[in-house]
Amino acid sequence: MNRQIVKLFAFVVVLFAVLIGFTSWWAVFDAKSLKGKEANARPLLEQQQIKRGRILAADGTVLAKSVGKGRGAGRRYVRRYPQGSLYGHPIGYSFVRQGDSELEKFHNGELIGEESEFGSILDQLAGHNQEGEDIVTNIDPAAQQVAMSSLQEQGFGAVVAIQPSTGEVKALASNPPYDPNRIPYELSKLNRNTFETPLLDRATQGLYPPGSTFKVVTAAAGLDSGLITPETAFAAPSPLEVEAQPLQNDFNQSFPPISLDTALTNSVNTWFAQLGQKLGEGTLFEYMDRFGFNATPAIDLPSEQVYKSGVYDEGRLLGPGDPVDVARVAMGQERLAVTPLQMAEVAAAVANGGRLMKPQIWNRTIDPDGRVTGRLDPSEYSRPIDAQTAEELTTAMEGVVSEGTGTNAAIPGVRVAGKTGTAETPGNESCGGGEAENQAWFIGFAPAEDPKVAIAATVECTERFGNDAAAPIFRAVAETILNQEGS
Amino acid sequence: MSALKSPARNRELLALIPVALLLSAGFAAVFAQENARLGNLSLVYGAYFLAVCLATHVYLRLRLPDADPYLFPLVALLTAFGLVMVYRIDESLARDQANWFVLGLVLFALTIHFLRDYDVLERYRYTIAGAGLLLLLAPRLPGIGQQVNGAYLGVKLGPLAFQPAELSKICLVVFLASYLREHREVLIVGARRVLGVTLPPLKHLGPLLVVWGASMLMLVFIRDLGSSLMFFAAFLALLYVATGRFSFVVIGMALFLLGAWFFASTVPHVHDRVDVWLNPYSDPAGNGYQILQSIFAQADGGLFGKGFGQALIDFPGTHRALLPAAQTDTIYSLIVNELGLFGACAVILTYLLIAARGFKIALLADDGFSKLLATGLTAVFAIQAFVIVGGVTRVIPLTGVTLPFVSYGGSSIVANFVLLALLLLISDRARREAAL
Numbered sequence: 001m002n003r004q005i006v007k008l009f010a011f012v013v014v015l016f017a018v019l020i021g022f023t024s025w026w027a028v029f030d031a032k033s034l035k036g037k038e039a040n041a042r043p044l045l046e047q048q049q050i051k052r053g054r055i056l057a058a059d060g061t062v063l064a065k066s067v068g069k070g071r072g073a074g075r076r077y078v079r080r081y082p083q084g085s086l087y088g089h090p091i092g093y094s095f096v097r098q099g100d101s102e103l104e105k106f107h108n109g110e111l112i113g114e115e116s117e118f119g120s121i122l123d124q125l126a127g128h129n130q131e132g133e134d135i136v137t138n139i140d141p142a143a144q145q146v147a148m149s150s151l152q153e154q155g156f157g158a159v160v161a162i163q164p165s166t167g168e169v170k171a172l173a174s175n176p177p178y179d180p181n182r183i184p185y186e187l188s189k190l191n192r193n194t195f196e197t198p199l200l201d202r203a204t205q206g207l208y209p210p211g212s213t214f215k216v217v218t219a220a221a222g223l224d225s226g227l228i229t230p231e232t233a234f235a236a237p238s239p240l241e242v243e244a245q246p247l248q249n250d251f252n253q254s255f256p257p258i259s260l261d262t263a264l265t266n267s268v269n270t271w272f273a274q275l276g277q278k279l280g281e282g283t284l285f286e287y288m289d290r291f292g293f294n295a296t297p298a299i300d301l302p303s304e305q306v307y308k309s310g311v312y313d314e315g316r317l318l319g320p321g322d323p324v325d326v327a328r329v330a331m332g333q334e335r336l337a338v339t340p341l342q343m344a345e346v347a348a349a350v351a352n353g354g355r356l357m358k359p360q361i362w363n364r365t366i367d368p369d370g371r372v373t374g375r376l377d378p379s380e381y382s383r384p385i386d387a388q389t390a391e392e393l394t395t396a397m398e399g400v401v402s403e404g405t406g407t408n409a410a411i412p413g414v415r416v417a418g419k420t421g422t423a424e425t426p427g428n429e430s431c432g433g434g435e436a437e438n439q440a441w442f443i444g445f446a447p448a449e450d451p452k453v454a455i456a457a458t459v460e461c462t463e464r465f466g467n468d469a470a471a472p473i474f475r476a477v478a479e480t481i482l483n484q485e486g487s
Numbered sequence: 488m489s490a491l492k493s494p495a496r497n498r499e500l501l502a503l504i505p506v507a508l509l510l511s512a513g514f515a516a517v518f519a520q521e522n523a524r525l526g527n528l529s530l531v532y533g534a535y536f537l538a539v540c541l542a543t544h545v546y547l548r549l550r551l552p553d554a555d556p557y558l559f560p561l562v563a564l565l566t567a568f569g570l571v572m573v574y575r576i577d578e579s580l581a582r583d584q585a586n587w588f589v590l591g592l593v594l595f596a597l598t599i600h601f602l603r604d605y606d607v608l609e610r611y612r613y614t615i616a617g618a619g620l621l622l623l624l625a626p627r628l629p630g631i632g633q634q635v636n637g638a639y640l641g642v643k644l645g646p647l648a649f650q651p652a653e654l655s656k657i658c659l660v661v662f663l664a665s666y667l668r669e670h671r672e673v674l675i676v677g678a679r680r681v682l683g684v685t686l687p688p689l690k691h692l693g694p695l696l697v698v699w700g701a702s703m704l705m706l707v708f709i710r711d712l713g714s715s716l717m718f719f720a721a722f723l724a725l726l727y728v729a730t731g732r733f734s735f736v737v738i739g740m741a742l743f744l745l746g747a748w749f750f751a752s753t754v755p756h757v758h759d760r761v762d763v764w765l766n767p768y769s770d771p772a773g774n775g776y777q778i779l780q781s782i783f784a785q786a787d788g789g790l791f792g793k794g795f796g797q798a799l800i801d802f803p804g805t806h807r808a809l810l811p812a813a814q815t816d817t818i819y820s821l822i823v824n825e826l827g828l829f830g831a832c833a834v835i836l837t838y839l840l841i842a843a844r845g846f847k848i849a850l851l852a853d854d855g856f857s858k859l860l861a862t863g864l865t866a867v868f869a870i871q872a873f874v875i876v877g878g879v880t881r882v883i884p885l886t887g888v889t890l891p892f893v894s895y896g897g898s899s900i901v902a903n904f905v906l907l908a909l910l911l912l913i914s915d916r917a918r919r920e921a922a923l
Contacts, residue, residue, distance in 0.1 A: 001858055002850050004728040008862065009846040012869045016839050019873065020832055022880035026785040027828045035787035039771035042783050042807065076803045486694055 006477065044096045048076040053111045053132030055103065057141045058170075063087045064094075064104065064180075066132075079104075085177035086148055087139070089201040090169075090301060090361055093180035098187045098200050102201065103361055105302045110365050110374070115293065129157045133373060134366040137302030138168035143480045147457075149175040150476040154440075154469045157459040158202035160344035161360075161477050164445060164454045166378040167348070167357030169299070170481055174202040195430075204299070204306040207337035208458055211421030211466065212267045212405075214332030216346055216393065221287035222275050223392055224354075224385040230392045233257040233408040236271035238408065242327045247273055264396040265404030269331045276330020282328060285320040290318055290384035291346050291356065294319070298358040298381050299341065311339035332421060344456035345381075347443040350397070351417075351451035356381045396447050406419075408471035409444055413478055417442020418452075431461035438462050440469035446478050455482045456463055493552035495918070500544055502560035513571035516795040532574070532585060536567060542790050543592055546841070547911070550599050553922065554915035562842050562892055562907055568834065569893035572821060576814050580895050584656050587897040589744045597906035605912050609856055612665040619658025620701060622651035627708050630819055631884055636732075647664050652714040653889070653902035656871075657909070659718055660863035663698065667729035668765050668855040674730050698722050699739070703746045712747075713874050713886025719743050721867035728849075764884035777811045781820040781879045784810050792827030814895035816887055820879050834893070835876070841867040845910055849918040861913045887921035 024035065035043050055064040065089075066077040080095050092102025102107060110113075113132040147159040152175050161171040178190055178198040190199050200206065202364075222228040236255040239246035249255070249269050254261070263271035276284060288294060292312040294317055296303050298481040311318040312335050318324055328334040335392065341359065349356035358381045363372040385393070396419035400406040421441030431437050440462050445454040457473040514533040540563050547554060566588055574581035602608070608615065625642045626632040632642060643649050667674075676687030699719070721737045726732075751757045759774055767775035767782075787793065798821055800813045813821050823831045845865025852858045871891055879887035889899035 001728050001731070001855070001862075004731050005846050005849050005858070005862055007645060008724055008728055008866065009842065012842050012846075012866075012873075013839065015869075015873045016835050016842075018882055019876045019880060020835055022877075022882050023785065023823060023831045024828055025837075026880060027788045027823050027831070031786040034783055037783070038777075039768065039769075039775075040783045041802075042787050045803060045809070046787075049799075056723050070803060077890065151661055159860055208791075333494060466678075 003209050003455060004112070013132070024466040028393050034286035036363050047075075047112065048078075048096045050112050051131050052079065052094065052367075053113070053134040053330070053365075055107075055111075056134060056136045057087075057139045057144070058137060059141055059270075059370065063091050063137070063140045077090075079180075080182040083141075084181065084352055085179040086144060088178045088180050088198075089170045089174040090201060093183045095184050098183050100197075102134075102301055102305055103137070103159050105274045105305075106300050108363060110135060113367075116133060130193055131368045135369070136366065137164070137171060137361050138311050138376075139172070139361065140273065140349060140481060140484060142484060143171040143477055144173060145474070146480045147171040147477045148175065149458070150473045151175045151457070152378045153475060154464075155201070155436075155462050156196070156458040157440075157457070157470075158206055158340040159455065159456045159457045159477060160203045160340050160431055161481060162344050162348045162359050163355075164348040164351035164451045165357070166376075167253045167359045167380075167381075168209045168363065170202075170374070170453060171477060172203050172361070173208055174200070174206070201301075201305060202299070202458075202460075203340045205285060206339055206460070207307055207309070207312070208340075208460065209423035210338040210343060211423035211439060211441050212269075212332050213343055213346075213350045213419050213456075213466075215267065215272045215330070216266060216337060216397065216419050216443065217287060217291055217293075217352065218272050218279070218330040219264060219283065219396065220291075220350065220385045220389060220393055221279050221284055223260070223416070224287070224389040225279065225283055225285075228260065228275065230260050230395070233236055233259045234271070234274065235439065236261050236263065236268045236274070238270055240273060240382040242277075243325050245360055247327070247331075261396045261399050261469060264419065265399040267400075267405050272331040273327035276327045277328070279330070281320045281324055281326045284326060290351060290382050292342060292381060293338070295342050297339075297345060300360050302361055306341070307339055309336075309342035311335050312319075312337045317475045332423065340458050342456075343443045343458075344454055347418075347445050347456060348380075348454035350390050350393050351445035351454045352390075354385040355383050358450045394448050397444065401444065406442060406444070406467050408467045409474045409478075410443055411475055411482070412476075414446050415448035416444060416446040416475075416478070417448040418442055418471070420471060422465040436461045436463045438469075439463065440464055442465045442470035442474045443476075446482060452479055488527055489799060494682075495553055495556040497550040498556035499547065499559055502541055502557055506540070506560055506564045507542070509564065510536060510571065513567065515728075515793065517571060520854045521703060531641045532581070534799065536570065536585065536588075539589060539592060543595070546596055546670035547601075550603075551911050553918040554911040555844050556579040558841065558844050558907060558910060558914070561837055561844065563586060565834075565837055565892035566580035567823075568837075569818070569890075569895075571795070572818055572893065573814050575644065575825075576800060576821075576895075582920055583897070584895055584900070587900045588899070591900045592823045592835055594901055595904040597710060598905050599912060601733050602909070602912060603858075605808070605909065608860075609665045615658045616662035619655040619662065622655040622658065623701070624704075624708060649674070649898040649901075650889075650896070651898070652709075652711065652906070653898040656714075656718060656721070656867050657902060657906055659698070659862070660721060660867055661860065663725045664856055664859035664863050666726055668859055671729040671855070674735075675732065685755045697709070697744055699746075703750070703891075710754060711878060712884060713878065713888035714756050715747075715884070716883070717867060717870050717874050717888060719787075720870045722859045723864055724866040724870075725859060725863045728737055738872050744803075753758065760884045760886065764881065767881070773791070773874070777817065778881060779878070780810050781817045782881060783818070784820040784892060785823040785880070786829075788823040788825065788827045790827050790829060792823070792825045792830055795825055798824040815889060816894075817879050818890055818894050819876050822893075835872075838891075841865075845869075848917060851921055852913055853917065853920060857913045857917060861910060868903070868906060903919050 008348045052066040062082050064081050067080050090102050092104040094100040094104040151159055156175050176198045186309045200389045235257045238249040238252050238254045244347050247270050296306050325334050358379050360376050363376050364372050367373050394417045401409050401418050406418050409416055409418050423439040425437050440459045443456045445451040455474050457470045459469040462469045511533050573584045723736050727736045752763045763774045767778045771779055800810050802809050849858050851862035875888045875890050877883040889896050891903045
């Protein structure tokens, strides 16, 4: 019988080896796919057990924090947003069931204290619980507050304020706002709200016609490519026949030969249309690309929540090979659709001597022991224009504010450079009919000689023009930031 | 021979030292993790457990000085492991478990005391077989039977509840060992070849067919696929060892699968279990919940596990189970979750070492009954471990069998200590005779 007993033991060894094989499969080899199964609540529940780091404004104001509930193994954390709807954009939200968005999503790794496998084993041996890092942002609470309140006086829209030399985002507001604290209860309701779309971050996802603000890009292309100089002058008749359609200046005013300063100060449409025609599709698109158009802005937000700006045709971005009316693109019409963030980047690039810095909301990460573990290292996105072009353009943009279409942006005692825009959007369904169909814009920076802040402000579905609706927002936010700089 | 000079017992004592260390470390780890929730009695429990082990060791030194030195430390290791895991789940369950452990050791001692001459078991084999069958059917008797999750597994007599299948597996093995010892010759000699297949003689096959019938009955009456599988596999193992005819095993397996298939398609409870095994994702919140959560818990463990006390058993802040039956059926998944693949391998290896010692005893024993009894007891023990671990890892359908010595449950602990006592009795005699 002994032979059989040995064989039986061998069989038991095989059976147990099968058990180890299956256990290895579930615990190690197939673990990743199992963690992704919808029926598996564990990954979410475990995330809930991690104390997420806080998100702070530049001055230490708490924008997001985690509060503990329950004790022992049942302890879990829930996200709280003490500032309510003021920072719904761009901070976003993070909840176990509803998921996450915006800054919370982009910086999730740091916020949950994600570490290497080795580090986590060491921590486990030491009995440490995983704990997240705090993120200090560049957001200036005073500027954010002013951005939101002055925006709310004008209507729906967005404001983005960037420090040109570093790309630090000082304020980013989108109206209508939402309160992230309400997300667990109202997410589906907010998603159903297709008229106001409060969850849409208009600063990064609002695709609007830029109107005359785009003339800054056209002017930059003209100067930087050497096609024109600040002295180059040509006539700007109105109306001007372009692509078999007449183009008009404001009040149908015709201009004798004028140079860039006059053309920009008075926002002369037919002057820029001709410049666009001279530049041609290829050069204009090249300069758009240099300013960051046709690409996702390099801001620290999830790429699906940051839209590309450019010439759209039924959701598709058009390139230089596509049939485009370059004259109308040059003056900000055609099928151009841009985000406020993109226009802020245009202003910031001009302000920073032609160097476009990557816009960043975060400034530094701080671990639970108070050590700074990472710090924003300002980096250049591109150099769309050279320093001389930037200087010449700045002079022209100063004229807009001092004596042109953007006088409401003027700040006493400060040289301000900017450009207004008013895109007429007749029949725009999202405005709900009626007369209020303008998209009002202002982009600019101050002080012109040493820019501390570049801002894009836009108001949708308004009866008013850029100088009346958007320029005051620019001024309020710029003043707030410059006052803080001074103190 | 003087009890003090027993070399086997000295080795046993030495082997108990790592068990003691492991247990202390385990309790300390759980205690350190959850000291907010648990009283500081935990360390006292560890000392209490070790004292009981030491007393058992002294008893073995006196009564069975030559018995296998490794079996008891291995079992103590599993029990300690189980106690730590159950303690980690629920302090009060661990207290129960500790009491069952002591009661198990009392029965262990009584078995050794009264069955020193275990050959008497042979004389009462039909009585024992009858008792075993009666125990099996008891859960269906009106008044005392209990239904759990669609299976009739428990018996309740006043305050005392137990699962008779655990004890009846021993009865069945005793009967089979005795019966096959007597009839193995005729089963081999009388075999005929029919159509190229070696068939056992029908006359002597009768009682064996009764065993097959009994396990089929279990499927129908108590609807317990796990116990049924365990019993029948032990039966086939014994039949194979006794006769050396692999064809008998094949025929038996075919009969079992035929019966299982038939009942799986007619008995809803059995059908559901098989269905869920094949397609757990078809009903992830209902029938598939337990097996899926068991696998998800393992996926969370990885190579090294999350550490003692770190696994989620309930939804945080509620008493809704995330891992259902963590202290019984799915305790292995919890072990994988907290101690990882390495911890799980250690547990499986412990079972394998116990099986190895058990079969070694069978090899050493020189009379047929001892050989078959040791083989049967070891086989039924190993198969039980396979059935439940295989169940929670989706090797086979998940059934409600306990993980021997580890799962929470009195009947399981007590019955398995009786099983261990029998193995040690056989071992003591075999090793003494071998030494002469």
